[in-house]
Amino acid sequence: MDEALLRTLTPVVIAILVRRGAGFAAAEDAVQEAFLEALRVWPSDPPRDPQGWLVATAWRRFLDGTRAETARRRREDLVEAEPAPGPAVGTDDALQLYFLCAHPSLTPSSAVALTLRAVGGLTTRQIAQAYLVPEATMAQRISRAKRTVSHVRFDRPGDVAVVLRVLYLVFNEGYTATGDVDLAVEAIRLTRRLAAGVDHPEVAGLLALMLLHHARRAARTAADGALVPLAEQDRGRWDTGMIAEGVAILQAALARDRLGEYQAQAAVAALHADARTVADTDWVQIVEWYDELVRLTDSPVVRLNRAVALGEADGPRAGLAALAELDGSLPRHTAALAYLHERAGDQGTAAGLYAEAARRATDLGERDHLIRQAARLNTRLRG
Structure with missing residues (x-):
């Protein structure tokens, strides 16, 4: 059973249902029900077309939830206009979910929870475990978030900066979160997907920053769990492949000459990663990059x-x-x-x-x- 595939398909299927006329909250609920049904059925009867199966199942769940007489004519119109199952949504449609889940009307914690649920495809229980809160509490948080954005039109352009801030929050929670979901890995996965569909140097900058920080993860704690500061880390335990990928992504972003805060932060991380020893660290360049960050953020x-x-x-x-x-x-x-x-x-x-x-x-x-x-x-x- 490929749960990673299910999580990848979740935002795509939600976008398909929304394009067919379902409200966001109803579409998200229907897809989560289809997700659970897939977990039950697929191990013994895997579908040839996983996305088509999820679309058909979620659509039936949505229609089952709209049986009120006042919705009858609308439901019949939707059924009549139903397109064939399969890849019926473009990248831009799926990306709208990022923008919707990071809507400015949401609190940061609600935006993070809704992003992990609707875009990341995680269950409410998994999100609750990661944030060390009761499942009922997380369910209420997600329900409130869905109600908050239920009035937002799906076809309006979103704010990339707000989405990046939410993904950065998810990544930072990965340092302390627990449970069976690695939030840092999840944030990298979601940012990769965003970078594949959005041609923006700051999206690339955030992905590079995440990779460069995550490359040092194995060396960040001792065997007893104690924190190991950067200067004392065993640099032989750093993931050189991940560092190389992060540096390459950063260099391509910087070459576009549209500097943003995530690119500047990634540049600092790259200079640390480039130093074989603490003594080799180019602190002069790091100060220069912090000067750029002060100019950009005044933080x-x-x-x-x-x-x-x-x-x-x-x-x-x-x-x-x-x-x-x-x-x-x-x-x-x-x-x-x-x-x-x-x-x-x-x-x-x-x-x-x-x-x-x-x-x-x-x-x-x-x-x-x-x-x-x-x-x-x-x-x-x-x-």
């Missing part, structure tokens, strides 16, 4: 990352001066301050700052790492 978090990179390129005092210009309540500000103080030789101050950063950390792995950093310096100071 305080980007400015913080730039300050750390500046501390590597021009020395820790330069980094500390840049940090002093930023709001101390920024996430990871205290950790960055601790790191740069340690680099500057002030181990006592650094130890206290690492402990303070650990108390502020919301991620368990990050908190444990900061506690170990504080303990390491305190042991050295006592010795």
